Amino acid sequence: MRNLTTSTEEALFCPICSDVYRNPVILSCDHNFCHDCLWTFWKDGQTSACPLCKRRSSKTIPPFDFTLKTECDAVLLARASAAESELTCSTHSEKLGFFCLDDRQLVCGVCTDSGAHAEHQVRLVDEAGQELRAQLHDSLQSLKKKLRLLRRVKGSCDETAAHVKVQAGSALRRIQEEFRRLHRFLDEEEEARLVSLREEEEQKSRLMKEKIAALSRDISALSDIIKTTEEQLKAHNALFLQGYKETAERVRQPPADDPELASGTLIDVYSLYLILKLVKSQTTLINSCSCLFYFLFSWESQINTSL
Ligand SMILES: [Zn+2]
Ligand SMILES: [Zn+2]
Ligand SMILES: [Zn+2]
Ligand SMILES: [Zn+2]
Structure with a gap:
């Protein structure tokens, strides 16, 4: 992945995890870090200093850097789409643009028309993603309810x-x-x-x-x-x-x-x-x-x- 990154993308790298910022926060010294990276660093080191310049943070809960977050989220989304487009069917070498609900696996257009999945319920990846995400979300809610109980x-x-x-x-x-x-x-x-x-x-x-x-x-x-x-x-x-x-x-x-x-x-x-x-x-x-x-x-x- 690193080989495919551009210099613009590298400018958005967190100094702790060396990857694109996820939920970036900003310290009073103007240094940015991923929210989770900074918390782990502070918790492990029992400090609230900046990991780069060692200046103590004036805030115990540093604010999110929303401008940076928008930029980083766009890069992460593009990266995810690129990764998705790289997924191809091992049999037909076609893009895996569908999801078989019966087998719960990604399939290509050729798979849906013939072969093992011809009689199966097949959805477009986005459609299936949305539907199954909603189902999983509901299951998660009932688990959370159980956890509260x-x-x-x-x-x-x-x-x-x-x-x-x-x-x-x-x-x-x-x-x-x-x-x-x-x-x-x-x-x-x-x-x-x-x-x-x-x-x-x-x-x-x-x-x-x-x-x-x-x-x-x-x-x-x-x-x-x-x-x-x-x-x-x-x-x-x-x-x-x-x-x-x-x-x-x-x-x-x-x-x-x-x-x-x-x-x-x-x-x-x-x-x-x-x-x-x-x-x-x-x-x-x-x-x-x-x-x-x-x-x-x-x-x-x-x-x-x-x-
Ligand atoms: Zn990080
Ligand atoms: Zn700093
Ligand atoms: Zn296929
Ligand atoms: Zn199938």
């Missing part, structure tokens, strides 16, 4: 994902706080129960110790009376009767009353179980409240999301 749905998914993250973070903090409270409550209850149990054990052990000591004293005294009385019973009558009054008195009035079986001296395990049961039911209540709370919390969040 996909972007909208993705945007909504992004928002939902972000909301889920916020929800999870908030719920996590609340769960931790609820369980901290629950643990504190259980620790305090455990400590209170243990203190109360230790106090009860001390009190009841002391009472038992006192009672055992009293019983031991009574046992010892009674054993003495029984032993003395038995010895008296073995004595001769005169001796027996001599000490009888005193012995009979001791036997009639023993030093100890009949002992009562200990009651209320054991630790009230049943009451302890009742308290533990109460703690358990309170824990269940706290959990139920937590469940209700989380239900309300997530319900409220769902309402907010749907709004």
Whole structure:
């Protein structure tokens, strides 16, 4: 292609891509570049300087050079027509001036009258170009519509994902706080129960110790009376009767009353179980409240999301 270019055409070459300007822009230093070439250069170099004289551009979006664009578009159009006229049928060496709609390929005039395409739907190149361009344009529009829909749905998914993250973070903090409270409550209850149990054990052990000591004293005294009385019973009558009054008195009035079986001296395990049961039911209540709370919390969040 370069060999076929004229000097006029070369004057319209972009210094970056060395081809005729496409959508030329002009910088404040009066240098021209293709729009895309300049943007790529600026993006890659992370600069907004002129690629030729290195002067910084005063505008972040340089304006199009419409005069130059008209000239360049004319050259590009002429080039395209020339390229088109160069296309010839490989079988008949004729210009490919037609398009076969059935085979979707360019054909020459001879092809349309005879051979494989004789029965096919054939159009002039310009006519077919216009028709198929319109069809493709319609397909492109529906693709663009689909793209917009996909972007909208993705945007909504992004928002939902972000909301889920916020929800999870908030719920996590609340769960931790609820369980901290629950643990504190259980620790305090455990400590209170243990203190109360230790106090009860001390009190009841002391009472038992006192009672055992009293019983031991009574046992010892009674054993003495029984032993003395038995010895008296073995004595001769005169001796027996001599000490009888005193012995009979001791036997009639023993030093100890009949002992009562200990009651209320054991630790009230049943009451302890009742308290533990109460703690358990309170824990269940706290959990139920937590469940209700989380239900309300997530319900409220769902309402907010749907709004
Ligand atoms: Zn260029
Ligand atoms: Zn410049
Ligand atoms: Zn042909
Ligand atoms: Zn055909």
